[in-house]
Amino acid sequence: MSTVFERFIPTLDQNMRQVIESYANNPTDFGLMLRYALGWVNESDQPHHHATGKRIRPILLMLCTEAAGGDWKHALPAATAVELLHNFSLIHDDIQDNSPTRHNRPTVWKIWGIANAINAGDAMFTAAYTALHELDSTVIPPQRILSIWNMFNRTCLELTRGQHLDMRFEHQSDVTIDEYVSMVTGKSAALISTCAQIGTRIASGDEHVSEQFAEFGLNLGLAFQIRDDILGIWGKPDVTGKSVATDIISRKKSLPVLFGLAQHPRLREVYSKEDFVPEDVHECVKLLEEVRADEYAHNIETMYYDKAFQALQQASPRGEAGELLTQLAINLFQRQS
Numbered sequence: 001m002s003t004v005f006e007r008f009i010p011t012l013d014q015n016m017r018q019v020i021e022s023y024a025n026n027p028t029d030f031g032l033m034l035r036y037a038l039g040w041v042n043e044s045d046q047p048h049h050h051a052t053g054k055r056i057r058p059i060l061l062m063l064c065t066e067a068a069g070g071d072w073k074h075a076l077p078a079a080t081a082v083e084l085l086h087n088f089s090l091i092h093d094d095i096q097d098n099s100p101t102r103h104n105r106p107t108v109w110k111i112w113g114i115a116n117a118i119n120a121g122d123a124m125f126t127a128a129y130t131a132l133h134e135l136d137s138t139v140i141p142p143q144r145i146l147s148i149w150n151m152f153n154r155t156c157l158e159l160t161r162g163q164h165l166d167m168r169f170e171h172q173s174d175v176t177i178d179e180y181v182s183m184v185t186g187k188s189a190a191l192i193s194t195c196a197q198i199g200t201r202i203a204s205g206d207e208h209v210s211e212q213f214a215e216f217g218l219n220l221g222l223a224f225q226i227r228d229d230i231l232g233i234w235g236k237p238d239v240t241g242k243s244v245a246t247d248i249i250s251r252k253k254s255l256p257v258l259f260g261l262a263q264h265p266r267l268r269e270v271y272s273k274e275d276f277v278p279e280d281v282h283e284c285v286k287l288l289e290e291v292r293a294d295e296y297a298h299n300i301e302t303m304y305y306d307k308a309f310q311a312l313q314q315a316s317p318r319g320e321a322g323e324l325l326t327q328l329a330i331n332l333f334q335r336q337s
Contacts, residue, residue: 301333
């Protein structure tokens with residue numbers, strides 16, 4: 001997989017920098033917040049030499065373009081757009097979740113305050129649309145570009161719908177698994193599905209093939225979020241770059257937690273406390289382990305990955321890109337951060 005990253009990431013990051021630097025340098029600290037969020041610099045605007053983010057969504061989009069017989073360079077504007085859109089959502093999510101760290105660094109709001117972080121997120125959102133507009137300069141037919149814009153717009157709405165449900169669930173005593181899947185579909189899976197769908201739509205106008213790739217992305221996205229849920233409780237903070245306590249303190253209704261709440265009365269009692277202390281967090285984890293909530297979540301994750309692989313096989317991806325898509329999915333299934 002390293003060759004894929006070597007081939008795509010430099011060009012992708014260069015294009016992202018062009019979009020950001022084209023209007024976000026005056027005043028300097030305005031652009032600094034965006035550069036920091038994207039992992040290019042530290043809070044003093046000095047180069048940052050540790051990766052913050054895997055660029056999985058744009059890489060998936062460009063791989064799907066190739067696997068459907070297209071040129072990945074034609075997909076670069078859309079790949080840039082989805083990565084900027086994803087980072088907009090992270091800036092705002094960190095505020096709404098009261099998360100102090102991401103990728104082992106303070107979050108944007110923690111350094112520059114909530115008001116500035118909201119504004120920086122809004123700028124990143126607008127930058128995504130600026131990037132997507134560059135599809136007009138490619139060889140993609142105008143009608144197809146309009147369909148891609150529609151996919152992108154609908155996904156933006158799905159992101160906000162999913163985030164709304166995620167926040168609402170923090171104060172909702174009973175959340176069903178179906179409600180959880182609906183939330184995750186909007187919050188995480190929709191964008192990954194759209195990446196696969198846009199990538200194939202750029203390559204060809206075949207809607208049937210595009211829908212098959214979208215099904216692959218949807219199931220991959222669902223499994224991806226469940227893996228995040230597992231790592232959010234049992235991952236190592238020095239690897240994930242995020243405090244394990246954050247999800248529990250904010251009463252996240254992740255899949256392992258939902259299973260545990262349905263199984264253990266004591267967990268429901270502790271989870272409903274108004275104020276958490278560190279001992280409560282440790283007890284919640286212990287109770288989840290008693291009912292094997294991690295094992296349950298892993299089994300559901302595996303189910304969605306299996307569905308993703310089946311959908312990808314039915315889509316008949318071409319050549320090396322098709323093989324790399326399979327390898328990317330396997331790597332995501334095994335990830336620890």
